Amino acid sequence: MTKISGTVTKDISKMALGVALLGFAGAYAQVTVNKAEGWLESAYAEWAPVSGATSYNVYCDGNKIDNQLIRSYGSYMRADVLGIKGGSHTLKIAPVVNGVEGTAVTKSVTVLPHDRTGFAFSNGRVPGAYNADGTLKSGAAVLYISENTKNTVTMDVTTNAKGTKTTCKSFQGILNCYKKGYETTPLDLRFIGNVTDSDSLQQGDMMIDLGSSEKSYVTVEGVGNDAVANGWGIRIKNAQNVEVRNLGIMNVNSNEGDNIGLQQNDQYVWVHNNDFFYGDAGSDADQAKGDGALDCKKSTYITFSYNHFWDNGKSNLLGLSEGTTEGYYITYHHNWYDHSDSRHPRVRYYSAHVYNNYYDGNAKYGIGSTLGSSVFAEGNYFRNCKYPMLTSMQGSDLYAGTTTASTDNATFSKEAGGSIKAYNNYMEGAVTFIPYGSSTYTLKGAETSVGSINSKTDFDAYVVTSRTAQMPSSVTSKSGANTYNNFDLNSSVMYSYTADEPAVAKATVMIYAGRVQGGDFKWTFDNSVDDAAYAVNTALKAALVAYKGTVQSIQGEGTLPIYVPVSSSSAASSSSQKAESSSSSVNATSSSSWSGATGSSSSNSAAEMGSTLAIDKDVVHNFTEDATSSDYFEFIGSLSTSKGTVEYNGESLTRCLKMETSTSIEFTLSKKATVKLVFNADFEKSVKVNGEKVTAKAGIVTVELAAGAHKITKGDSGNLFLIVVDVDETSVPSSSSVASSSSAADESSSSSEEGGTTAVVTKMQAVAPMRYVASDARLEIFAENIRRLDIVSVNGHVLLSTETLSQSSVDLSNLKPGVYLVRLVTGGRAYQQKIVKR
Template sequence: MKKLLSFFILAFGSFLLNAQVTITQATGWLETAYVKWNPVSGADSYRVYYTGGGFTNKIIDNQLIRNYGSYFRADILGLSPGNYTIKVAPVTNNVEGTATVSGSVTVLPHDRNGFAHSNGRIPGAYNLDGTLKANAVVLYITQNNKNTVSLNVTGATTNPCVGLQTILDGFKKGYDTRPLAIRFIGNITDPSYLLNGDAVVENKNIAASSITLEGVGSDALINGWGIRIKNATNIEVRNLGFMLTDAAEGDNLSLQQDNSYIWAHNCDLFYGKPGGDADQAKGDGALDAKKSTYITFSYNHFWDNGKSCLLGLSEGTTSGLYITYHHNWFDHSDSRHPRIRYYSAHVYNNYYDGNSKYGVGSTLGSSVFVEGNYFRNAKYPILISKQGTDVANGATGTFSGENGGVVKAFNNFMTGQTAFIPYNSSTAASHFDAYVASSRNEVLGTVLKARSEER
């Protein structure tokens, strides 16, 4: 009987070792790749490896492997562009079974155009080729460990630092200059310790410091709280969803003050919690920036937001303030795409769809180049405060009582708009929404000014 039992145990163990993973999808994306597979009966866990980018069968962190019930998924981050294969092996009693290797997948580079990458700076914990910078620290944040995750941080008040915000507080002092990649996994509600409802990122503007906050896969969600950046440089935020923030600042993601070289991209921005003001039914700002420079906001999706992007507030100067908005999707969001004070802004290759109030809004001291955008059913694609469409037919102003700025437009497509008034020296020399350039490099003469500046 014992021999028979031993035979069945050996046979079953052999079956498990020979059971293969069925890969259902393997795909390359932007400096990442992912693989999905069906569960293997009897497997305790899985190991995932990749080959490519100078590596052969490099194992990935276990945290990147997630169980979705009917399937498993693993994401591989920090890949340089190129072709890769992914290998998945079932594990039983710490013994690997027969592995399955995917076909070749192609990893593409991120688009790093924009002011954030000026002057040789590289925001975030990744190199220009998408790989992690030398000596980078990788931190995984989940719903289960958000309050208990720990890290020793040079110069922190106490070590180890425990919890997300406490770790960020340690880096705030600027003594620890290791590149930091914080990877969020799944739906994460408010950690127990936040600063007025936000996770606040600071690094004392130390040029040697760099921090990335990123989502893993397609379902990383900052749910009910926000991320606020201040007194910081070389910061990247990517691949995160934001919704229902009730932070005191009211924004999903905000640049509060004294920041430089900030890159926020490939994020999804949903409603915040309703506020007390009439225009806060969908929450306050989705992606706001103040008193910061060398910024790029790109490839973000704004989902029906009320107020998408406030830019500038009380800077009081037009000197040295630069930002790029490109390849964003303003999807039935109402206004502020962006609303600009003081800044020099390049707004290009964005998609505006069903915007009920206005698209780009230029106010006090701003200089805006609106290039190559697609406006579909955007009520007023471009506005300059106190002139043109903003005050047409006796209107008192759509979005601001401040003096306007100057907008140069080139190669934009508009359809379904209520009104757009281009500059015309004969018929619209004062009341216009933008100067439509005949070439990209056309220089606007000093005679062209916002109407409110002429009085």
């Protein structure tokens, strides 16, 4: 085991590596920053830990950040800086070794402001513990809650009119003390990592009840991209000036069942940039995915914005038994309804501004208006949303895509109708929509005559050509004769805002909705299936139930892992670990680079792996020249075993995969690449890349793909050879074009057809095993669930050996020039790569 002093025993194979792999600098005590970026009123940096460092000092614009914002993830360190204004900022990171701050590295980042638009900011209110510029309110109390501190964190809270302070314990206990209404200190509860149920939750929920105080300001937020409320929800009632942001909420099993629910008597509440996942199944048939994701009842001046809803069953219920359409105002904007089913929102009574949201493959419906509600739907983007807008008991709610109206089709329990004013919305795909007074309507994506439908009584929404156009009082709901109140044109109520064009809103939502960097939980939906399905996605459900988080330690909660470099002199403990010869001749029987053999070959000694390696350039055989495609990719599926070179039309094509039957392959790229699809027959309809049809005659189709996971599907027989060729970064569309396209390559502007060639861009996480970047002397690690990593010198010295490694990269810049063998064991495979350090 590794000792604090740096002395290493002979049992190197069990050394706790964690972050030391990345540093590899040992005595140099120098930070290598892998990433430093700004986000929304925050910034973050990830770096290679320094051997021997007991802690790190991180500064933003010269101000030292809190210890708890600095965390270890095993193979890298991360710090998130919260509460900073939009603009340019300077981050400085320095290791602390033996109590002395070492050499610091500085990085400049650009930070963007949050979009504080919506009813929650009416009447001069700024919900939460932050000011309108993103900085903390004066005197705000900041508390950090992790899995370790959730039940022990304390704060002295004023609990009576005399100013008596009471020491309150646990985050729920502190909120319970705030309920008394005497404490006016703005409170910021910052959650770190995966936090499961606390001992003091109320029926399984965090309860934010502030006793209707107008002077209490509370923010509940997550730190970084991986803060998760796992198993518990958040209820808000009798509360004003509350903000909830940057949390992932999953597996909720509370009595109420909502991920977040505004229950009653709430005002000026802002819920934004959260990820909403499945909850536990409830007792009702429509609760298989949990109950409501983000519901609101009997509350006003609310904004829900930039949230990401992941296949939720019931996303946003709005209203219950308010009984009046007066005084209830809410805004939904820039939310990503990602294959969620319904209630986006379902509105009773309220005046609701629903704008610039992205409806992405919704199996049931988008916006629903009932019980006299007034909904202004503006600038939304609907892609394969079955019914983009529904008004209860009329239009598509009764016809349901048929030629006969029936109350049996009613979606909203036969509630009386409300009103939807619609302006500048964009709809594509298999949508059905009946506009007021039109002679045609959209039926499952096709323009169709209304026929016997009276579109002045059976309509889904009143469509206007100007946002300032009024919806006349003569237009009423078929059931209940309710009218639109034109709240959006009332200057005494409506806020100032500028709506994006729908396509711009979609691109913005896909970048910024949800947690920082889109959160740590990644999932790619299959549009061909998930657009129309509303059953539980069992694979997604299993992944959420299995989620544990990856934070290994938090600075300030205890000692960070301390890592020391492994000296070559201490590594070779027996003659069996020493090379017999330093010859550089090729050993034809030695293991080839990137061997794809299943199982572990850990019995090989260092000498057997590293004594006879031929090196004639910086990177030798990143991938074997004569191996199967499986040596270049990880494949899943039933495949033929064709390997090596395929001759096609006089051209030798290497690294080929032959698809002879109807099948699908899934693979990962370690970098951006050009993939050639070589057809020996005409395929008009049977081949898809990431869900997008590829139309081609016999010949070669070139597809440019980003690093990450991809899927090619072929629906009938005939050979298709798959060939992969690495390309320069500049030959692939920029990240901005990737960000503006759909994650499933569904944006037509991202594809071009010329001579049978289709270019498809996707945005996915890189997960290929590893590769060596000679120019940066860096070993990039993309695989997860690493079983082992070894770096062995040509003379047999084991320079690095670990059984613990997370996804990141290994800095080899301080490695002495020479020949090395890198061996990675992951997923039941052993991968080997020979490198030379110049």
